Amino acid sequence: MIIYNVTLNIDESIHDAWLQWMQEKHIQEVVDTGCFVSARLVRVLVDEEMGGITYSVQYYANTKEDLERYRKEFAPALQQEGMQLFGDKMLAFRTDLEVIKEFYSIHEIPH
Template identity: 30%
Template sequence: MLIYNTTFQVDDEVCDNFVIWIKESYIPEVEKQGTLKQSRFCKILSHRSEGSSFSLQWEVENSSLLHRWHMEQGTKLNEELMKLFENKVIGFPTLMEVIA
C-alpha cells in the first residue's frame, strides 16, 4: 500500500476558499473515480506567521494506478487549482510506502 501525499502552502487571502474547494470539489471528484481511497485532509501545525500549510493524503494500491490516475484526472485537477488560485497555492507531492 502506498500513501500519496500533497503538501500545500496557501496564502492567507485564499485560505478559506482553498479549504472549501478541496472539501467540496477536489475530494469528491477524486473519490468518484475510485483509484485513490481513504482521503485525509489535515492542517499542518506550524509557527510560520504567513500562510497556512495543509496535507492531503490518499491510499493507492501501487504506483502504476497512481500514474494512470495522474494522467486521467490529476493533471486536470491541478490545472483547475492553478486557474482558481494562481500562485497563491503551491503543492508538493510525496509518495510514501506503508511499512507497518
C-alpha cells in the same frame, strides 16, 4: 498501500475559499477517479516563515499502478482547476509514500 501526499501552503487571502473548495469538491473528485480508496485532509501545525497556512492531503491507493494511472489520466485536469482558481497563492509539492507496516495502540481501536 501507497500514500500520495500533497503538501500545500495557502495564502491567507484565499484560505477560506480554498478550504471550502477542497472539502466540498476537489478531494472527492480525486477519490472518485477510482485510483484511491480514501483521503485525509490535515492541517500542518507549524508556523511558516513565509506565511500562509499549510495542509497535507493524503490520498490512499492500493497500488503504485493506481497512482500512476491517476497521474496520467486525471491529475493534469484536476491540478489545472486549482491553478486557475488560486494561482500562485497556493503552493504545492507532492510526495509518494509506501506503507511498510501499521502499528496501533492496544488501548485504542484505529479510526
